[in-house]
Amino acid sequence: MTQLDSLLKKIEDQSYTIGIVGLGYVGLPLMWTFHQQGMPVLGFDIDDKKVQNLKNGIPYIKHLGTEMMETLANSDKADATTDFSRLDEADAILMCVPTPLDHHREPDMSYVEQTTETVSKYLRKGQLVILESTTWPGTTEELMIPILEKNSGLKAGKDFYVAYSPEREDPGNPDFNTARIPKVVGGHGEEALKLATAMYDTAIVQTVPVSDCKTAEAVKLTENIFRSVNIALVNELKVVYEAMDIDVHEVIDAAATKPFGFMKFTPGPGLGGHCIPIDPFYLTWKAREFEKHTRFIELAGEVNTDMPRYVVERTMHALNTHKKAMNGSKILVIGLAYKPDVDDMRESPTFKIFDLLKKNGAEVFYYDPYLPSIPKNRDFAEWTGTTSVEWNKATISSFDATIISTNHSNINYAELAEWSECVVDTRNAMNGLVAKNENHIFKA
Incomplete structure (x- = not known):
């Protein structure tokens, strides 16, 4: 059995552990969505208060309610930590970190870079690393993969897998939660795409595979540029x-x-x-x-x-x-x-x-x-x-x-x-x- 076949079997058996870095408006609902489908989930955040609230079932994002937090806190298939050395426990690592603009209105990639550096320290063979943060086309392959390969000594596409799948959260929307919003997925190679698609298929209503990571990155930008331009029109x-x-x-x-x-x-x-x-x-x-x-x-x-x-x-x-x-x-x-x-x-x-x-x-x-x-x-x-x-x-x-x-x-x-x-x-x-x-x- 190949490495890919073994990982796909773990997904099918619901023993595939999903690690989520960043337990905010994107990461927390994502953690909940996978957990609802029986997948083991492990959340990571540098904010100890968030982690302790999650472990104790205390809501810190109001519109998500108390049921989610209480269920995750009392589940033997969910945990949260500030200890990033536990990243090697995850089969997939989903990065949900901020990508703001700096004071010059240019991309601030510091959160992505720092998180990728941290992941690279604990990266092991067979892991799938996915960026969910909105960013410029090319980030995954031009910025992330070189960091992951250099620091780990492993090779993307051979030893580990990399994909990009943009978040599509709409906080407070009662009609569409994470599970009900189709998921665009682009992979660094066919095997990465197949693995990422199989993982998201366990929890999301529909996956939408595209040809590569930069195409998926462009999809997210296009969606929000469409809204920005049309809102500007009606504002004018x-x-x-x-x-x-x-x-x-x-x-x-x-x-x-x-x-x-x-x-x-x-x-x-x-x-x-x-x-x-x-x-x-x-x-x-x-x-x-x-x-x-x-x-x-x-x-x-x-x-x-x-x-x-x-x-x-x-x-x-x-x-x-x-x-x-x-x-x-x-x-x-x-x-x-x-x-x-x-x-x-x-x-x-x-x-x-x-x-x-x-x-x-x-x-x-x-x-x-x-x-x-x-x-x-x-x-x-x-x-x-x-x-x-x-x-x-x-x-x-x-x-x-x-x-x-x-x-x-x-x-x-x-x-x-x-x-x-x-x-x-x-x-x-x-x-x-x-x-x-x-x-x-x-x-x-």
């Missing part, structure tokens, strides 16, 4: 139609009744989340190597990046109608998370709105039922520890203006309409509510 239309006194949301809703040739996207205060604000720039960066310019992608980035400034300008206009200046005004921003009904604040445009309001002299406060206080974060450290205000009439009515940045579904917008004298709505959350007067609700 919002600004234009506002000047014409046309409600962009009414236009989009009516256009969406066309049964072909139109896909609905909605404008907002800017882009958030770990993917859409970042991923397009990974392709822009890589394209320079081939002397190609991504003008369309860069223009979309400019439009989306400028939206927080537009929101603040609209807030200034709203305050002016009440004969107030922004300088010295108390302003409440509703929604710190980048999307409704989650506690995920990665790349949230709300922070940029905070900064712009503060630079213009406003006192800034926020309300978010999912984030009672702002946790430690890399990009907006100055706001760490700031706490959410209370939701009551006395508090909400004390602000000069309220900006709706995220439209959580558990917020009582009728109460907001009653309590706040000036609302700047970036999400169309106040649609259908009766305004007190013409200077009450402003769309932005």
Whole structure:
């Protein structure tokens, strides 16, 4: 029996141990998905608090709930650790680590590089290493494999296997969890693709094999560039139609009744989340190597990046109608998370709105039922520890203006309409509510 046949047999027998590096919004649901299908799972993270919470069944990502955590904590087929020397216990190592941009808006591959270095120290024959992080086409074979081979003395495709399969998580989406989202897979060679596909087939509704790793990497970028460009389009239309006194949301809703040739996207205060604000720039960066310019992608980035400034300008206009200046005004921003009904604040445009309001002299406060206080974060450290205000009439009515940045579904917008004298709505959350007067609700 060949090495590959032996590994495929382990997958079939459900004795194939899956190691997952990074127990965040991608890694934790992935761990749960494999565990639900009876596969042994071993999670790794440098954050001891996450590991201890997982071992004790304590939720640390709210929308994932308590059942998942309690089940993993009490299972003899699941474990978590900060001890990376245990990587050799895993048959497959799935890397789910951040790939942010640096301060120059260029790819920061430090997490991938550091994790690959760590994996290489404990790499053994027969292991499958898969990168799930979003990145530029070529990362797996140009960056990862050389590190793995040099430090281990093993040969990719002969001694161990390498593949790429991009995460497609949509935190808080009740219709699609990890198990129900088709998985694109690209392998470094036919055997790696066959092994990775067989592994994902045990837990995912459908695998979509592609010709190689860089094709799979390009698939993920294309998905998010598509969203970025279309969101930029409706954001630009919002600004234009506002000047014409046309409600962009009414236009989009009516256009969406066309049964072909139109896909609905909605404008907002800017882009958030770990993917859409970042991923397009990974392709822009890589394209320079081939002397190609991504003008369309860069223009979309400019439009989306400028939206927080537009929101603040609209807030200034709203305050002016009440004969107030922004300088010295108390302003409440509703929604710190980048999307409704989650506690995920990665790349949230709300922070940029905070900064712009503060630079213009406003006192800034926020309300978010999912984030009672702002946790430690890399990009907006100055706001760490700031706490959410209370939701009551006395508090909400004390602000000069309220900006709706995220439209959580558990917020009582009728109460907001009653309590706040000036609302700047970036999400169309106040649609259908009766305004007190013409200077009450402003769309932005």
